[in-house]
Amino acid sequence: MSTGYAKEFKENSGRMSQDLTHRAVIKKALNAYEVKRDENRSKYLDWQEARQAAAEIKWEAVNHLDRYLLEMTEKLEARGTKVFWASNAEEARNYVINLSQEKKVQSIIKSKTMTSEEIHLNSALEKLGYDVIESDLGEYIVQLNEEAPYHLVFPAMHLTRGQIKEIFKKKLGSNTSDQPEELTMVARDIMRQKYLTADMGISGANFGVAETGMISITENEGNARLTTSFPKIHVALMGIEKVLPKLGDLALFLPLLATAGGGQQITCYNTMIGGPRLNDEVDGPEEFHLVLIDNRRTELLSDAEQRDALHCIRCAACLNVCPIFKSSGGHSYGTTYQGPIGSVITPHLRGLQDWKHLSLASSLCASCTDVCPVKIDIHHHLLHNRRNAVSQSPVWWEKIAFIGFTFATAIPALFQLSIKIARLLQPLHGLIKGSLIDPARAWTQTRDLPEIPAKSFRQQWKERK
Amino acid sequence: MNDSKDLILRRIREALKSPAPVPGGHDYSHAETTPTRPKPDLGSFRQFLPEVENDFNSQWSLLSKNFTALKTDFGLLDSKEELTRFVQELQRTENWKRIGYHRGGLTTPIIDSIQTEKVCVNDPYDCQDLEKCDVGISECDAIVAQTGSILITARSAGGRGLSALPPHHLILARTSQMVSDLPAAYDLLYQRYGQSYPSMISFITGPSRTGDIERIVVLGAHGPKKLTVAILKD
Incomplete structure (x- = not known):
């Protein structure tokens, strides 16, 4: 039987795929992205070789994860960083909460981090009375609109400028036009004092560097730079799989992430942080905390077949080309990580039986695998999830149906007979097609089965001879 | 607070006991414990x-093209006098007031030639004073022709805030x-900073920007609205 999550996904995606306004907004945004992405991809001497090299580097890192994590954390600790290893979401949240209480933090400014969405950090902090503000423009808009990010990289992609203007008017009392410039400046003006007065800045990390003990943050707005410059305490959240072996590996990964993610050659700011302010430096946080988060990533790691899903650099290129994502929309998934990669990893992170339906929501067109900059075998992993879900918990009627099918097809006479019966019964099916008593209702409601021909191929073949 | 370091490392080592298929391939019939060729490194990236x-x-000319495309203003100056002018x-x-x-x-020599209010980040400074500056003037480590990026570090460019907070960032190079x-650029970082890296290193490429509203590019999201690079011939 389908779970509550599956039912929700089915209802929401069904509704969204009929929403033509939504479709037009997404189409316009993604078409512009595709043009820029292709333009910048064509500048590479060899895009395919770049992907292969990136896959090999991530393979090396993920398959020696213990070694590289130890190297990174030892280097970080030697230069004054406090590293905290969190085995699950609760440990990570509690660490940030305890730290905030201990340091008497009042206001917190955040730059974009999907890992914090994953561990539901904002709501936990807000419940305790902390003032938490998202500084990334897209994140700020969805925070004001009290919804989850729609897309890994473009959180407010589903909203039109008119809707954003209304959100700002309702929540901030601002009275601007719907020009993107004006709306952006509203957020800029509000945020500037927040950077300077917040007690804690929370960021994510796009990459970790083992060799030199650093994190690397990729962004365009400068909000992550400001978040990690002025508050006295900087906390970075990082999934354990984000580590790269060498500092120089970033010379490949920074442009790769920008091109796959935003269609850019390189994003506006790519910042590597190796600790709190050093003695000879003029400014920067007094404390730097790195929270390393497992939260069932090691479960995925133990599945050798799908281990490469941990190569993911969260560029969201697979979302941008996915026909299911484009018509269902990011919110329908009900997951932190949407789109094809989300459908692969969510069953590992949150339970296969609850989330197996996402692997079925795929046309297996393989566009996701084609664009993945680190060559994750995404569409095959959707198949692997389907297979694993069934072998773990077989569906009784499917099992019976397949036993019957195997039996009928193994005996030619029986097979011929069943075709004849089906041909006779098909017109009768028309009477109940798509109605409540139709056993195949889920399929036949919106689809027609072609009429079974009067003569089968076998019959025609025999007659010609 | 005790953390779960040992637990996580144990889980990782347990998980890695079964080898994964070759990197970037689709072949599940055999798994490798070592990659098929040496790990790609910095030098090999140039091939692609x-x-x-x-x-x-x-x-x-590539740099100028990149600067123009990304709305970075720039000037190539023949002498220190020209740079000052x-x-x-x-x-x-x-009309910079601060x-x-x-x-x-x-x-230093150029700032000395300008008569106006100044905030020097080498002395302890109040971030509210820096926020009221019309411009932040800094040096850098390198300029990257390939991408039109400026490489800065906390050591070369006056810490973290100067290049991020004022509405105009002017780089002298x-x-x-x-x-x-x-x-x-990464080779240069290795050679210049070796085992003593500054706490912050950043590649800046163009003025701060966002595309979060209908994917339309707006300059000056949170960082500088304007980026100028003045380059002295030497």
Whole structure:
């Protein structure tokens, strides 16, 4: 039987795929992205070789994860960083909460981090009375609109400028036009004092560097730079799989992430942080905390077949080309990580039986695998999830149906007979097609089965001879 | 607070006991414990990243093209006098009332020639004062022709705030600081900082921007709205 999550996904995606306004907004945004992405991809001497090299580097890192994590954390600790290893979401949240209480933090400014969405950090902090503000423009808009990010990289992609203007008017009392410039400046003006007065800045990390003990943050707005410059305490959240072996590996990964993610050659700011302010430096946080988060990533790691899903650099290129994502929309998934990669990893992170339906929501067109900059075998992993879900918990009627099918097809006479019966019964099916008593209702409601021909191929073949 | 370091490392080691299929392939019939070829490194990236030619003139023309495309203003100045005039001219046209800067070989003499209120980040400074500056003037480590990026560190560019907070970031640089591509920029970081890296290193490429509203590019999201690079010939 389908779970509550599956039912929700089915209802929401069904509704969204009929929403033509939504479709037009997404189409316009993604078409512009595709043009820029292709333009910048064509500048590479060899895009395919770049992907292969990136896959090999991530393979090396993920398959020696213990070694590289130890190297990174030892280097970080030697230069004054406090590293905290969190085995699950609760440990990570509690660490940030305890730290905030201990340091008497009042206001917190955040730059974009999907890992914090994953561990539901904002709501936990807000419940305790902390003032938490998202500084990334897209994140700020969805925070004001009290919804989850729609897309890994473009959180407010589903909203039109008119809707954003209304959100700002309702929540901030601002009275601007719907020009993107004006709306952006509203957020800029509000945020500037927040950077300077917040007690804690929370960021994510796009990459970790083992060799030199650093994190690397990729962004365009400068909000992550400001978040990690002025508050006295900087906390970075990082999934354990984000580590790269060498500092120089970033010379490949920074442009790769920008091109796959935003269609850019390189994003506006790519910042590597190796600790709190050093003695000879003029400014920067007094404390730097790195929270390393497992939260069932090691479960995925133990599945050798799908281990490469941990190569993911969260560029969201697979979302941008996915026909299911484009018509269902990011919110329908009900997951932190949407789109094809989300459908692969969510069953590992949150339970296969609850989330197996996402692997079925795929046309297996393989566009996701084609664009993945680190060559994750995404569409095959959707198949692997389907297979694993069934072998773990077989569906009784499917099992019976397949036993019957195997039996009928193994005996030619029986097979011929069943075709004849089906041909006779098909017109009768028309009477109940798509109605409540139709056993195949889920399929036949919106689809027609072609009429079974009067003569089968076998019959025609025999007659010609 | 006790953390779960040992638990996580144990889980990782347990998980890695079964080898994964070869990197980037689709072949599940055999799993490898070692990759099929040595791990790609910095030098090999040039074989597939966007191409940059070796001579100064082509690199300069690529850099100019990238600067223009990404809305970075720039000037190539023949002498220190010209550089000073370039900055003074900017001050007049933009009517700077307060300047943020750090002391350095290129910055100090030029800042000294300008009569206006100043915030020097080398002395303890109040971030509210820096916020009221019309411009932040800094030096840098390198300029990357391939991407039109400026490489800065907390050591070369006056810490973290100066290059991020004021609405205009002006960088003073020398032509000899131009490097061909990102691999060359990382080589430079290795050589210059070795085992003692600054706490912050950043590649800045164009003024701050966002595309979060209908994917339309708006300059000046949170960081500088304007980025200018004044490059002295040497």
